[in-house]
Amino acid sequence: MMPIGNLARMVTANTLRSRRHFVLSAFGIVIGIATFVLFLASTEQVSSVLEKIFPLDQVQVVAPRASLLGKDISKKLDDAIVKTILTRKEVAQALPRMNLTFPAFGRGDFEGNDLKFEVGGFADGIDGSFVQDDPRIKEQFKDWDAINDPKRVACVPPPDSPTQEVIQSPGAPNANRPAGPQLGPDGQPTFDKDGQPNYGNPCPDPDEYYCDNVDQRCHHRVPVVMSPTMIELYNGQFAKSHGLPIADTDFVKFVTQRGGLSAMRFSIGLGLTTIAGSNTTIHHRPRRVEAVLVGISDKAMPIGMTMPIQYIERWNREFQGEEAATTYSSIIVTLRDKGQLAPFAQWLQDSLDLRLEDSLGQKFATVMFVIRLVLVLISLIIIAISAINIAHNFFMQVTERRRELGLLRAVGATQHDVRMVVLGEAALIGLIGGILGVLFGVAMALGVDYASAHYLPRFPYKPDTWFHFKWWIWMGGLACAAGFAVLGGYLPARKASTMEPAQALTQN
Template sequence: MRFDALSRLVRLSLARERKGAFFSAFGVAMGVGALVFFVGLGLGVGRVIRERIFPTDSRLVDVVPPAVSLGLLGGGKLDAAAVERLAALPGVETTYRKMNVRVPAVTRYDGVFFGSRLRMGMEVLAVGVDPGLVQKDVGLPEAKDFKDPGEGKAIPALISTRLLELYNKTFAPARKLPQLSAEMLIGFGFPVEFNRSYVAATSGGPTTTQQAQVVGASDRAMLAGITIPLDTAVRINRASGADADSYSGVTLVAADPSRVPELVEAVKGMGFEIDDQERRLAENAGAAVALTTSALALLSILICVLAAVNIAHAMSSSVRARAKEIGVMQAVGASRADVRAIVLAEAGVVGVLGGAAGTAAALVLAFLVDRLAKGYLPNFPFKPESFFSFPVTVVLGGVLLGLVAALAGAYFPSRRAAATDPARTLAG
């Protein structure tokens, strides 16, 4: 049967059975729309978790000293020799050392803070890192090399982008302070007193005061503190009488993400541990989102199955009502394949229209939810511009699911229609 003839017959049949076709398409649209909506929501929330709340690089492996070391496996201190052994592991592209400032520190600020009066003292944590780990995030040109400036000069400091987000969404509104961006903070200076604390014991060495200057914001910066050059941390620790020879951690950059599992095993074999707390938090949060999305997607698929059953019932009723019409078509030369194609084509049109309508409704509903969230939800930390993500595969998959559900429902009615005996049917 030619395509133009098939399309004309399908159009006439659907026009005659438009009420049944409408309800069948509506059932498909409900199932497909719910599925596309919930899958888009799960993908959108998962993206926020991966990219903003727990940003991780799949090639990075953070090595830390073991909590308890007996010295039996060669582990223990992360000194220069240990870093060389780690750098020599197969699959390691480069290494970045980290050293905590091992004495307490405080900052006391009393002055104008971006147009508002601020008087505050607080404990400060600091970690020194190799420049290459964060160099791309340094926004102050004169501090681009992220090196130790030496005694008496301002220490370049990076802040965490997540800490800035928490400040803007929680601390600033509560204290009626201005909202800040990373660009606004670049060049801002504040004093830091090392080997001084309001709550903790000091090392007994001298207290030194230096100015710190914000040079940028980074996802790799310390969340609850400042990130400074490694040489600066070494200098401060040595001046305060603290350990300045062993490192607090080493970040390994794998040549390829596929090499990470073997690197992890090799590091553990050397007696060190892996600091993957944030990665685990991201995985756990992602798993919870995926589980919830899967449950809602399963419910949506069940709606699609019910829609397929409804189409099967509607097509079966239509085939019985059109038995004589089908018999006439067969008597004038229509083959069984032609009859089967007519029934499946009718269902296919219903499925495509229902799938397209359901997908469009999901996109419109997602847009409305985003608008309502933007207007009525409080400005909480990490609030995204959109809670949804609709890749092309999800949109096309919704239309395809509607087609598949309709064809599945029409399969047996089409076989029954094709098996009609024209002689017996026309004889009454």
């Protein structure tokens, strides 16, 4: 058998000697592989964006909605249910979510704009261990009131505004605004023309702490995370319609641009609402707390804000009673293996009369799978056609090179050697064509990204790039190119190897 080094040298020399043959054979492979990697990279990117919006690694357990005479009689999700779910061996983690069950509204200042927004119904709580997206969130997203905090010192809270239900979060003291409330000649607190008290935040670390109206002590602001969907909605629609700047999806940059985490603070009026005619019964008089946006997390509720569940439990207990403080809105279950989803869902239904929330993510994943399948099939068809083209070219080549192949047999080549020479040439053409195809695909991707960045308007979740070239896409493209080329070269190689050398040598 021919030594591999000699085979490689002969194959390379033969491939490079005929540019016409190379171009004719490799052209289809280049186009086929370019579309192959482009389609795969684009569906990969779209899938990852969709997975970011609709995480697939967790499922949400909910109680089926049921009502009787207008009263909600749905099954209660509580700690007992969580414990039961955790007994299942396929379950790695089960963490409850709890909705804020009473009215609340938020008020904050953003770029000089006084923003008011509904919080009740748009806020929930979850365990801090579930939201660990970045170091800032890891450090900030916890129940600060549960820890022994030396900064929780006594303070004088801002006075209630005579004209506003909820005041803006007061700023740190400065030369014009000393710490604490500023009193008038009559000894009463003074307010500016907008009804905001003349008050400097007296807490030791005013960027992170606020003075609570109830216990008159400094508390760390309630940490809040928002989903990327919120940022995209803000950027895509809200910012434009309100003349506000676009927020960077990189939260660190976003915070830096806004002047630090302190700029992300806002007030929440618990028990208050911006919606007229709300008839929710609450068991506590309204009060104000302060919160701060500490990060962007895909674990946050898609439309609204998410905070550590302990805050929600306390507030629900305070404003709605024990039942609201012990009833979860859903339980997020992380399975050890996605393949165990079906038996788990069946067990939920049969044993607990619960169900999995319809997962848009799974539906999108299925759609994406089908789209990817179709696109890959199209590119494989192109590559297959190019393999036929290779076969055609190699048949012509083998016929043209009969004498040469006959000579190789005469000087000691076996049938196997001749077959390997022809197959090697096909594989090399495939490999070079594959490399050129991948490069062409990447060039096209760069072109599409450039056009997208410059000519496509911004929209929610618009990616910086439409393509994600993972290593297996590159390798798959090259393997596919070489594989199909070898497939195309197989029959010509067989013909070449079985040719009678005596006849081949006498052929004109």
